Amino acid sequence: MFIRLFEEHPNMQDVLKVVEVLKNGGVIIYPTDTVYAIGCDINHVKAVQRVCQLKGVKPEKANFSMICRDLSNIAAYAKVSNDIFKVMKRYLPGPFTFILPATNKLPHVMMNRRKTIGIRVPDNAIILSIVEELGNPLLTTSVKAEDDVAEYMTDPELIFEKYGKLVDLVIDGGYGQNVASTVVDCSKGTIEIVRQGIGELE
Secondary structure (H helix, E strand, O other), X not given: OEEEXXXXXXXXXXXXXXXXXXXXXXXXXXXXXXXXXXXXXXXXHHHHHHHHHHHOOOHHHOOOEEEOOOOOOHHHOEOOXXXXXXXXXXXXXXXXXXXXXXXOOOOHHHOOOOOEEEEEOOOOHHHHHHHHHHOOOEEEEEXXXXXXXXXXXXXXXXXXXXXOOOOOEEEEOOXXXXXXXXEEEOOOOOOEEEEOOOOOOO
């Protein structure tokens, strides 16, 4: 399935179609404020396993992140100090991934050996509308052009050509970026930039 959504005013009927796919355990590709991403409902084990297969990683070794609608229920999934929360509140929504210690409420299939989780709140109305209607976070991982090349696919039509038979739905939200989010590791209580992306942390 291929759906066109406009970030300025995402069509709610189409948003609900996407949500239905996710609730049925589907895997989708969608725009963010940086690169296009592959994702699914974090509560669907088989869907998470499908994403792992697409990325060529084992679930227990995957370091996926998740997209939240906002920071209101972040404590359900991650442990965050007041100081780190203030930083996140300042920069989100935005092109950042904050790595935090995970809580035991996070679905087991989303946990990794480091017991951390990446938190994303993209500045993109399409995916935020989808997550809001879904009612819980979305697993997210970048769409790469080639498995062994650090390049990203930016054209949704080309993404559909490559992944259309591998996922249940591709959202055309316009051309994406070719630079990923800035990854900020806060899992030890300090702030460390482990990947410089689009986001500039002052």
